[in-house]
Amino acid sequence: MHELIERARPVRLVIFDVDGVLTDGRLSYSSHPDAPEKEQSKVFHSRDGLGMKLLMQAGLEIGIITARSSLAVARRMADLGVPHVHQGQQDKLATYQNMIEHLALSHEQVAYMGDDIIDLPVLRRVGFAATVADASEFMQSHCHFVSKHHSGQGAARELCEFILNAQGRWDETLAYFLR
Amino acid sequence: MHELIERARPVRLVIFDVDGVLTDGRLSYSSHPDAPEKEQSKVFHSRDGLGMKLLMQAGLEIGIITARSSLAVARRMADLGVPHVHQGQQDKLATYQNMIEHLALSHEQVAYMGDDIIDLPVLRRVGFAATVADASEFMQSHCHFVSKHHSGQGAARELCEFILNAQGRWDETLAYFLR
Amino acid sequence: MHELIERARPVRLVIFDVDGVLTDGRLSYSSHPDAPEKEQSKVFHSRDGLGMKLLMQAGLEIGIITARSSLAVARRMADLGVPHVHQGQQDKLATYQNMIEHLALSHEQVAYMGDDIIDLPVLRRVGFAATVADASEFMQSHCHFVSKHHSGQGAARELCEFILNAQGRWDETLAYFLR
Amino acid sequence: MHELIERARPVRLVIFDVDGVLTDGRLSYSSHPDAPEKEQSKVFHSRDGLGMKLLMQAGLEIGIITARSSLAVARRMADLGVPHVHQGQQDKLATYQNMIEHLALSHEQVAYMGDDIIDLPVLRRVGFAATVADASEFMQSHCHFVSKHHSGQGAARELCEFILNAQGRWDETLAYFLR
Numbered sequence: 022m023h024e025l026i027e028r029a030r031p032v033r034l035v036i037f038d039v040d041g042v043l044t045d046g047r048l049s050y051s052s053h054p055d056a057p058e059k060e061q062s063k064v065f066h067s068r069d070g071l072g073m074k075l076l077m078q079a080g081l082e083i084g085i086i087t088a089r090s091s092l093a094v095a096r097r098m099a100d101l102g103v104p105h106v107h108q109g110q111q112d113k114l115a116t117y118q119n120m121i122e123h124l125a126l127s128h129e130q131v132a133y134m135g136d137d138i139i140d141l142p143v144l145r146r147v148g149f150a151a152t153v154a155d156a157s158e159f160m161q162s163h164c165h166f167v168s169k170h171h172s173g174q175g176a177a178r179e180l181c182e183f184i185l186n187a188q189g190r191w192d193e194t195l196a197y198f199l200r
Numbered sequence: 201m202h203e204l205i206e207r208a209r210p211v212r213l214v215i216f217d218v219d220g221v222l223t224d225g226r227l228s229y230s231s232h233p234d235a236p237e238k239e240q241s242k243v244f245h246s247r248d249g250l251g252m253k254l255l256m257q258a259g260l261e262i263g264i265i266t267a268r269s270s271l272a273v274a275r276r277m278a279d280l281g282v283p284h285v286h287q288g289q290q291d292k293l294a295t296y297q298n299m300i301e302h303l304a305l306s307h308e309q310v311a312y313m314g315d316d317i318i319d320l321p322v323l324r325r326v327g328f329a330a331t332v333a334d335a336s337e338f339m340q341s342h343c344h345f346v347s348k349h350h351s352g353q354g355a356a357r358e359l360c361e362f363i364l365n366a367q368g369r370w371d372e373t374l375a376y377f378l379r
Numbered sequence: 380m381h382e383l384i385e386r387a388r389p390v391r392l393v394i395f396d397v398d399g400v401l402t403d404g405r406l407s408y409s410s411h412p413d414a415p416e417k418e419q420s421k422v423f424h425s426r427d428g429l430g431m432k433l434l435m436q437a438g439l440e441i442g443i444i445t446a447r448s449s450l451a452v453a454r455r456m457a458d459l460g461v462p463h464v465h466q467g468q469q470d471k472l473a474t475y476q477n478m479i480e481h482l483a484l485s486h487e488q489v490a491y492m493g494d495d496i497i498d499l500p501v502l503r504r505v506g507f508a509a510t511v512a513d514a515s516e517f518m519q520s521h522c523h524f525v526s527k528h529h530s531g532q533g534a535a536r537e538l539c540e541f542i543l544n545a546q547g548r549w550d551e552t553l554a555y556f557l558r
Numbered sequence: 559m560h561e562l563i564e565r566a567r568p569v570r571l572v573i574f575d576v577d578g579v580l581t582d583g584r585l586s587y588s589s590h591p592d593a594p595e596k597e598q599s600k601v602f603h604s605r606d607g608l609g610m611k612l613l614m615q616a617g618l619e620i621g622i623i624t625a626r627s628s629l630a631v632a633r634r635m636a637d638l639g640v641p642h643v644h645q646g647q648q649d650k651l652a653t654y655q656n657m658i659e660h661l662a663l664s665h666e667q668v669a670y671m672g673d674d675i676i677d678l679p680v681l682r683r684v685g686f687a688a689t690v691a692d693a694s695e696f697m698q699s700h701c702h703f704v705s706k707h708h709s710g711q712g713a714a715r716e717l718c719e720f721i722l723n724a725q726g727r728w729d730e731t732l733a734y735f736l737r
Contacts, residue, residue, distance in 0.1 A: 040604040047601045047710070050630040052594050057231050058633055061599065062240065064226045067219040068316055093229040096237055137605055138735040145736070155712075173226070175334075198317040199324070236410050241419065243405045246398040247495055272408040275416055352405070354513075377496040378503070415589050420598065422584045425577040426674055451587040454595055531584070533692075556675040557682070 028149045028165055029187035033130040035076060036105075036117070036143075037177055039087040039094055041136035042153060043069060045173030063093035066173055070101055072181030077102065079190045082124060086113050088139060114142040134180055136160065136172055151180050207328045207344055208366030212309040214255060215284075215296070215322075216356055218266040218273055220315035221332060222248060224352030242272035245352055249280055251360030256281065258369045261303060265292050267318060293321040313359055315339065315351055330359050386507045386523055387545030391488040393434060394463075394475070394501075395535055397445040397452055399494035400511060401427060403531030421451035424531055428459055430539030435460065437548045440482060444471050446497060472500040492538055494518065494530055509538050565686045565702055566724035570667040572613060573642075573654070573680075574714055576624040576631055578673035579690060580606060582710030600630035603710055607638055609718030614639065616727045619661060623650050625676060651679040671717055673697065673709055688717050 040046050044063050051061040077083055084105025085098065091108070098106045110116040121131060132149035133140070136156045144150040144163055151166040153176040161167045166183065168176035185191040219225050223242050230240040256262055263284025264277065270287070277285045289295040300310060311328035312319070315335045323329040323342055330345040332355040340346045345362065347355035364370040398404050402421050409419040435441055442463025443456065449466070456464045468474040479489060490507035491498070494514045502508040502521055509524040511534040519525045524541065526534035543549040577583050581600050588598040614620055621642025622635065628645070635643045647653040658668060669686035670677070673693045681687040681700055688703040690713040698704045703720065705713035722728040 046604045048604055048607070048634070049599050049601045050633045051599050052629040053598060054594075054629065057233075059231070059637060061232060062228050062230050064228045067225045067227055070227070071316055071318070092231040092233065097227070097229045099237075137608055138732065139608065141735040142737060195317065198320040200321060236412075240411060241407050241409050243407050246404045246406055249406070250495055250497065271410040271412065275408045276406070279417060374496065377499040379500060415591075417589070419590060420586050420588050422586045425583045425585055428585070429674055429676070450589040450591065455585070455587045457595075553675065556678040558679060 025165055025183075026187045029132070029184045031129050032081070032132045032149055032184055032188075034082040034084065034121070034124060034126055035132045035180070035184065036084045036086055036120070036134070036147075037073075038133075038135040038137075038140055039063070039085055040089060041156075041172050042134050043085070043097075043173065043177055045155075045171065046136070047173075057092070060089075060091055060093070063091060063097065064173065065097050066175060066178070068175050069173075069177040069181075070097075072178035073101055073103065075185065075194055076181045079185055079188075079194065081184070084120060086110050086116050086120075086143070088113070113139060114146075117143045117146070132180065132184060134177065149184075204344055204362075205366045208311070208363045210308050211260070211311045211328055211363055211367075213261040213263065213284075213300070213303060213305055214311045214359070214363065215263045215265055215299070215313070215326075216252075217312075217314040217316075217319055218242070218264055219268060220335075220351050221313050222264070222276075222352065222356055224334075224350065225315070226352075236271070240272075242270060242276065243352065244276050245354060245357070247354050248352075248356040248360075249276075251357035252280055252282065254364065254373055255360045258364055258367075258373065260363070263299060265289050265295050265299075265322070267292070292318060293325075296322045296325070311359065311363060313356065328363075383523055383541075384545045387490070387542045389487050390439070390490045390507055390542055390546075392440040392442065392463075392479070392482060392484055393490045393538070393542065394442045394444055394478070394492070394505075395431075396491075396493040396495075396498055397421070397443055398447060399514075399530050400492050401443070401455075401531065401535055403513075403529065404494070405531075415450070418447075418449055418451070421449060421455065422531065423455050424533060424536075426533050427531075427535040427539075428455075430536035431459055431461065433543065433552055434539045437543055437546075437552065439542070442478060444468050444474050444478075444501070446471070471497060472504075475501045475504070490538065490542060492526075492535065507542075562702055562720075563724040566669070566721045568666050569618070569669045569686055569721055569725075571619040571621065571642075571658070571661060571663055572669045572717070572721065573621045573623055573657070573671070573684075574610075575670075575672040575674075575677055576600070576622055577626060578693075578709050579671050580622070580634075580710065580714055582692075582708065583673070584710075594629070598630075600628060600634065601710065602634050603712060603715070605712050606710075606714040606718075607634075609715035610638055610640065612722065612731055613718045616722055616725075616731065618721070621657060623647050623653050623657075623680070625650070650676060651683075654680045654683070669717065669721060671705075671714065686721075 048060045049062045083103050086107045107116050129148035131147040133143050133147045134151040150164040152160050152164040153168050153172040155171045168179040170176045228241045262282050265286045286295050307325050308327035310326040312322050312326045313330040329343040331339050331343040332351040334350045347358040349355045406418045407420045441461050444465045465474050487506035489505040491501050491505045492509040508522040510518050510522040511530040513529045526537040528534045586599045620640050623644045644653050666685035668684040670680050670684045671688040687701040689697050689701040690705050690709040692708045705716040707713045
């Protein structure tokens with residue numbers, strides 16, 4: 022636990038995978054001829070959204086890297102004001118390397134939350150590797166942090182609170198709401 | 201338990217948060233270009249709806265306060281005949297204070313059910329503070345009542361029945377259906 | 380158990396409530412201006428559907444009585460070929476009495492599956508009163524049969540198989556598929 | 559376990575049922591007058607999709623046989639590049655026999671995953687019969703393999719990994735992602 026807190030302290034950028042992390046991994050396809058050919062909707066969680074907003078208000082950078090691409094994700098990220106949105110990235114490692122170069126960050130300053138083996142190349146490099154309660158044992162064995170909540174049901178929120186806590190910023194966040 | 205019943209007795213107004221209380225907190229975003237930019241649908245529970253109707257039939261006031269705003273919520277509340285619908289309220293405390301002033305009620309006469317830290321300013325003031333089974337331990341520690349049911353799956357119904365029971369009105373409600 | 384089998388033997392008509400029995404009770408409201416004002420979709424289960432078909436193939440009558448009304452329910456029932464579809468029935472008892480009069484059946488020849496107190500007037504009259512695993516303890520105490528499966532996830536199928544079994548028809552049903 | 563691995567070794571074709579296997583069995587019907595009369599959407603899982611892709615990359619054949627028919631299924635299968643898509647098949651056994659004849663395979667070279675009794679005629683013939691955690695005990699007693707994951711939530715992925723493991727191909731798959 023102490024080591025985990027040490028890993029969370031230097032984090033300046035938190036990156037989330039989308040399907041299976043910010044959502045529960047379900048992909049909804051429509052039978053309506055006028056609907057987009059690929060998935061029609063994505064389901065996010067209100068508590069995860071508030072966690073991401075609190076991270077940004079505390080001055081951290083937030084982004085997503087996802088292999089798929091949909092208008093639903095673009096709309097959710099616009100709602101939350103997430104600045105670094107990378108959809109349709111088959112090579113997540115290359116995208117990650119561009120991101121940290123652009124933001125002038127080292128691996129130790131990045132947390133990444135992913136749920137499946139295509140996330141492994143990034144998870145093996147970041148200082149804080151996180152996954153979700155419903156990821157496989159194999160995935161969990163490759164990560165520093167495993168959420169108690171399932172994907173799409175508070176896993177991302179848990180990571181946000183853990184980092185704010187480790188950086189000593191959670192109490193000031195709560196103070197505002199306990200006014 | 202006895203103290204909780206005492207708290208429920210004077211309640212004349214029951215206010216619900218929407219996302220994470222009347223729904224399970226999931227926010228559905230569409231990828232359809234013609235769909236509204238924000239969430240396209242909200243999922244409520246039939247048993248919660250009946251509980252809210254029974255509260256109103258027993259003469260209590262019911263309302264909602266939510267930070268978000270959607271046509272889905274307006275439609276659900278119209279279906280149920282809920283009179284006090286306040287959407288798009290970033291400052292829930294101010295909205296709450298206007299409501300009780302308008303209805304000439306004191307804090308002791310209000311029950312509020314919320315699930316996240318933005319509900320704390322109101323929860324800390326009302327006479328009967330309620331939250332859901334899936335809220336964080338921190339939230340639960342700030343509330344008098346924690347439902348056994350999860351959000352969007354009967355948590356609101358449980359609160360409605362508890363209040364009707366505490367006020368000695370549940371038996372007459374049942375009598376009608378046991379005819 | 381023996382008494383329950385005796386109750387299932389004379390059943391010639393099986394009536395299902397919809398919300399909270401054939402569905403899990405969730406009501407989906409759309410935010411799309413062009414969508415119907417009330418719920419836009421209903422979610423049924425494939426295994427429940429097959430159970431209902433097998434009941435009909437065995438010669439039993441099937442119907443639904445629901446207080447709400449939607450095109451989604453009409454479409455599902457048409458798909459399954461269910462003949463007795465009664466939507467928008469605020470007074471379920473009156474509808475039930477018309478049904479058994481029309482079919483010339485006695486209370487003992489009817490099974491009804493419901494989940495909430497508005498179903499009590501019918502449940503208290505039929506020979507075989509059934510409810511779902513997620514109904515309240517109060518509801519379960521008023522029924523002869525409580526499914527192990529939750530509403531919308533196999534509760535109806537369980538009732539169908541129980542009745543076919545009690546009437547000695549399940550083995551011939553299986554024989555076809557074990558060919 | 560050893561026998562199960564022996565059964566998985568010769569498998570060259572893996573066939574999935576759709577409803578209750580690749581989905582959780584829920585059938586969504588719309589109330590929108592302009593929507594298709596039958597189900598409007600199907601919900602698949604991202605981790606199942608990756609498992610199916612990995613099977614195909616390892617050189618195995620993949621297909622589906624389903625009694626229903628929808629554009630949603632056609633779209634999902636096109637996304638994944640699944641070549642053998644058989645919808646609207648009331649007689650699954652005949653379709654299965656055509657498939658293995660066309661691909662010149664024996665029963666021992668086929669794995670089939672199904673969840674309900676209409677899958678029994680095929681399940682009783684293939685060399686590797688698989689079902690899901692939420693199938694009935696009766697169904698499970700007729701299958702060699704029962705997934706730990708529920709339908710629509712990783713059951714198909716589990717089968718894919720089991721077969722790749724049994725055939726000694728999983729380590730090379732992982733090696734790519736552990737680069």
